[in-house]
Amino acid sequence: MARAVVIGGDAAGATAAVRIKDSVPDAEVVVLEKGSWTSYSACGIPYLVAGDVEQADALVARSPAEHRERGLVVRLHTTATAIDREGRVVHTMDAETGETGSEPYDVLVYATGAHPRTPPVEGLDQFGVPVHTLDEGVALRDRLVARDISHVAVLGAGYIGIELAEALAQRGLSATLIDRGEEVMRTLDADMAALIRERVIELGIDVRLGEEVAGVEREGDRCRAVRTRRVGSGGDGDGAEAEPVRAEVVVIALGSRPRVDLARDAGLAIGPSGAVAVDERMRTDDERIWAVGDCAESRHLLTGRGANVQLGTHANKHGKVAGLDAAAFLTGSGRGEAVFPGVVGSAVTRLCGLEIGRTGLTEREATAAGVDHRAVVVEGTIRSGYMPDAGWARVKLLAEPGTGRVLGGQIVGNGPVAKRIDVVAVWCHVGTTVQEAQMMDLSYAPPFGGAWDLWQVAARKAVGQLGLSPAL
Numbered sequence: 001m002a003r004a005v006v007i008g009g010d011a012a013g014a015t016a017a018v019r020i021k022d023s024v025p026d027a028e029v030v031v032l033e034k035g036s037w038t039s040y041s042a043c044g045i046p047y048l049v050a051g052d053v054e055q056a057d058a059l060v061a062r063s064p065a066e067h068r069e070r071g072l073v074v075r076l077h078t079t080a081t082a083i084d085r086e087g088r089v090v091h092t093m094d095a096e097t098g099e100t101g102s103e104p105y106d107v108l109v110y111a112t113g114a115h116p117r118t119p120p121v122e123g124l125d126q127f128g129v130p131v132h133t134l135d136e137g138v139a140l141r142d143r144l145v146a147r148d149i150s151h152v153a154v155l156g157a158g159y160i161g162i163e164l165a166e167a168l169a170q171r172g173l174s175a176t177l178i179d180r181g182e183e184v185m186r187t188l189d190a191d192m193a194a195l196i197r198e199r200v201i202e203l204g205i206d207v208r209l210g211e212e213v214a215g216v217e218r219e220g221d222r223c224r225a226v227r228t229r230r231v232g233s234g235g236d237g238d239g240a241e242a243e244p245v246r247a248e249v250v251v252i253a254l255g256s257r258p259r260v261d262l263a264r265d266a267g268l269a270i271g272p273s274g275a276v277a278v279d280e281r282m283r284t285d286d287e288r289i290w291a292v293g294d295c296a297e298s299r300h301l302l303t304g305r306g307a308n309v310q311l312g313t314h315a316n317k318h319g320k321v322a323g324l325d326a327a328a329f330l331t332g333s334g335r336g337e338a339v340f341p342g343v344v345g346s347a348v349t350r351l352c353g354l355e356i357g358r359t360g361l362t363e364r365e366a367t368a369a370g371v372d373h374r375a376v377v378v379e380g381t382i383r384s385g386y387m388p389d390a391g392w393a394r395v396k397l398l399a400e401p402g403t404g405r406v407l408g409g410q411i412v413g414n415g416p417v418a419k420r421i422d423v424v425a426v427w428c429h430v431g432t433t434v435q436e437a438q439m440m441d442l443s444y445a446p447p448f449g450g451a452w453d454l455w456q457v458a459a460r461k462a463v464g465q466l467g468l469s470p471a472l
Helices: 012-021 044-049 064-070 134-146 159-170 189-201 260-263 312-332 363-368 418-430 454-466
Strands: 001-006 028-033 073-076 076-083 088-092 098-102 107-110 114-116 128-130 151-155 174-180 208-209 211-219 224-228 250-252 256-258 287-290 345-352 354-360 374-380 393-397 406-413
Touching: 001 012, 001 098, 012 028, 012 064, 012 107, 028 076, 044 134, 044 159, 064 073, 073 134, 076 260, 076 354, 107 312, 128 134, 134 250, 134 345, 151 159, 159 174, 159 189, 159 250, 159 345, 174 211, 189 208, 189 345, 189 354, 189 393, 208 363, 287 312, 345 418, 354 418, 363 406, 374 454, 393 454, 406 454, 418 454
Parallel strands: 001 028, 001 107, 028 073, 107 287, 128 250, 151 174, 151 250, 174 208
Antiparallel strands: 076 088, 088 098, 114 256, 211 224, 345 354, 354 406, 374 393, 393 406
C-alpha cells in the first residue's frame, strides 16, 4: 500500500493530505500534528482573544474527527523530530507521553508552518506569550479571563501585533505596542502606515517605537513590567534604557520565521527567503518531498526572486498543487496537473476602524530588490462626494519608469476599501501598465465611488509623472 506522511495538519498540510487521499483512495495518508487542532483559521485568533468569537472550534474548518471520517490517519500532539531521507522514515515523539516512534513514507509533505521568534531576553521564556497557533490563542484568552490582569505589553507592531493590541483594548485592558522600527506595519510604506499609527493612538493604545525589549521585571512569580531600550542610530539596539512598561503579560508578535530546522537537518535546500526551496509544483530538491504553506518559498512575480509570504490563501493553494503532484508520483502517472505560479504579496486587514490593503512591492521592497520605480499618492472619497458619509481613502500606486508596468499598491481608508486592492493585484499578476489601467472598464455608481476610480486617478497621475502617453 502506498503511504504518504504529512508533517503539519493546518491549512497547507491538511489540504495536501485530503487531495492525496481523494486522488489515491487506497493510499494510507498519515498527518502528524503537534497541536490539538487541524485546519483552523489562524487569522481569526485576534477575534477569539477580543471575545468577538466565543468558541475556539468556530475557527476550525475541519476537525481531526472529520479528517478521520474521510480516511486520514491523524496523530495529534505528535512532533516530527527527524527526517531520514535515505530510509524514507519520519521519526516522531508524542508530546504528552514522550514516546518515540517512526512513520515510513513513499511521499512526504513538509508543512511545519512558521512561528514568532522569542528574543533571547531573560524572563521572556517564562512570561512571553506567542500567539500564532490556536492553542496559543486559547491559552492567552484563558489567561486574560482567569487572572487579575490590567496591563499587557505587545512586542511587535505589525498586522498581528496591532490586531492583538486592539483586541486587548476591546477587552478593557491597557495595551502598549513596542517595536524597534521607526513606524508601525513595515509591510506598508511609512507615509501610509502613519495613518494607522494615528488611529491606534486615538484608540488609547500606547505606541513605543524605536525601542526593543531589554528585560522583564518580576514580582514573585508574576510579571510586573517590561524594560526597553532605545534602538541606537545604527539600528544595533545600543541606546539608553527607556521608561519601563507596566505589564502582567507580554505578548510576542515579532514576525514569524518559517520552521525549516527539520528540513535543513535532512539536507533539503533552503531558499534565499529562509524558507524551503521548491519548484512550481511545490516539490523540494528531493523528488519524494514537497513543502507547502508558511515554511515554503514562492516566486515573487514582480521580482522573480524567492519570497516567503505567510498567508492562508497561499497555504491552501500550495496544498492543492502539492497534493496533486504527490498523488501523481504515487500512481506513476507523471506530474500533477496544477502549478503554483507565484505571489504578488496581497494582504488586507481591518485595524482600529480603518481598512488596509497592499499588493505588489512597497517602495522599500522595490529599492531592496533593485527595481526602478516611481510612486504617486492620491486621496479622495470612498463614495461620490455628495453622498452621505462619503468617507475617505488614500491610495499609493507604484509603476516602472519607461514601461509604466504597475508594481504595487497600498490603500488605507475609513470604510469598505480593503478589497479594492484586488484590482491592483490583478494588474500586478498580468503585467498591466498604468497607461492601460487608466482606461479599464471598472464599475461605478455614486454609493461606491466616483466616476473615476481612485486607482485610475492614481494611474493617470503616474502616466503624467512618467511622461508616458496618453496623458489624460
